[in-house]
Amino acid sequence: MRSVSKYFDGGETVANYKLDLEVEDGEFLVFLGPSGCGKTTALRMIAGLETPSEGEIYFDDDRVDGLAPADRNVAMVFQNYALYPHMNVRENIEYPLKVRGVPPEERDERVAETAELLHIEDQLGSDPAEISGGQRQRTSLARAIVREPSVFLLDEPLSNLDAKLRLEMRSELKRLQNELDITTVYVTHNQEEAMSMGDRIAVMNEGTIRQVAEPQELYKRPQTTWIANFIGSPPMNLFEGTQQNGTLDLREDNTLPMKGETASESVSLGVRPEDLTVSPDAPDSDWTIQGTVETVEPLGEYVLVNVDVAGSLVSVKVPTTDVRPGQHVHLLFEPEDAYLYDGDGMLVA
């Protein structure tokens, strides 16, 4: 995609603004972002269901943004599966082959193959209304992959499934994509899905791509405070402060040593909840922040301690703790686990 933009209502609504993105052959790319960030519109432009207002879309070296969906050899799975209610599972899967004039014998063969791949051989004669959500999802996947598309587009395909099925389908999808090696673009607002499935993730907000990175890098080096806030559960803690004369002044007498620039500047310091430790005694380190414990939530796997630092809540993930609400504590972290963002929210160090 080369600076692709999409406007609605005569330019009043900007759905996408100057998207630049390259997806490798066989790659699994995830569009991740909150509702209304334009990720679905971006997907629909790739599918050909929307025409870009500006910009160009290429599949390999062929420009496709003027082509109808049918001429792009893309397959799409919709959030609500979009199964044709008057056709049974077999006819649904067969339909794209039928409209493309594939002879009946070959159709039968390919439907059988695909159904086997997705474990829905037994449902072929059923109507969509008679099968479970998971089976509908599989049918809709089967319909998409049966004609071996060059690009596979998925629009929040798991959001209508219950939690257990979602996990199951997640690994199933990943397996399929590995097996078939089809270039895949996947839209979701669920970061866990994005992190677990994507080869790369394009984080979107307000119609633009904020960062494209591999899941680990996205987590380790979020490029803006917005992404830092969006990725992770609970998200990264951000401390606002001013940087001057080699120190970083956070509110309420928390000063951290800081090398580098001398100019006074407002900045944010980001630390992930799991990189913080909490201790009632003053530790022997310059990298501490003081606060008061608000709540302690034992969650089994870890304990979540919410600490009030200068009026804002800071989350700390620790394996165990003996601090109690109301206690004055020190939050300790290693300088290499901290991220510094400038006044515009961009990553500095």
Next chain:
Amino acid sequence: MSLENDPDGWFDRDVDWEKLKAILVFMVPGLTLFAIFSVYPMVYSVGGSFWVWDAFDPMHFVGLDIWVETFQDEAVINWDNIKELEYPMGALPQNLIWMVIHVPLSTFLGLGLALLFSDLRGRRILRSMVFLAFTTPTVVIGLVLLFVYDPQAGIFNELLRTIGLEGQVRNWLQEPQLSMYALILGGVWVQTGFSMLLYSSALAGIDPSLLESARVDGASRYRRFRDIIWPLVKPVTAVVVIMGMIWVLRIFAIVYAAGGPSGGPNGVYSVLGLEVYQSAFSHPIEYGRAMVVALVELFIALPMAYYIARMD
């Protein structure tokens, strides 16, 4: 009855007599109205069709005589003209011809307009304009047709003159072999509004992602219509077709307004409703004949009503 003679366990069943009583009480008003206004007139007509009437009093029993007379009446069925395919053919065949032409035309026009308007700007205004004809009293439609087909001032003839078909200008409602079709067009104009409205709501009920999915699957505009839209609006088609047939069967005001109680010159566009009216309200009053014609209408309409009622 003893319990031993009760293999189904009817008496063991937990029948809530209080509830049953309540249900019956609530059904009484509705059933009473249904009995007075539907069942009684039907039974009365069936009975009455075997009697010669003096005004509203049955005089003497004549058996099937009136039925036989009615079917031999040229105003109802004109066998000679049917063989020649010439109007007047009689009210019954004319009514059926009206149905055969009117129903497919108004159905397909309605579907076509609904499809055309479905993603058009200003579709609400366009739909309202088309639907307006259906909301207009049919008597008024008949009057409008009189004006439309008027040989001097009528817009239809004016149109013919404009496009250079001066020779075709005529009073369309007085041409025995053509006037029926001229009136049918008026009926189609009315009914199209209704079928368009039903189809529009059926189209709006189709999940847009189905059509998008079909587009991505590679279906052309025509295939999307044939494979997705048409099967999904099929139930509506059944309603549109049957409602159209019933509408044509009951047609009266348009014909009356355009051609008076005789149904045009020599009854060339007379219909069953007009025959009922003439028998019952103009001299000589033949109440039995009116009942027979009305019953013929009923027998044609009943299976259609039954079909509609059985639909999910």
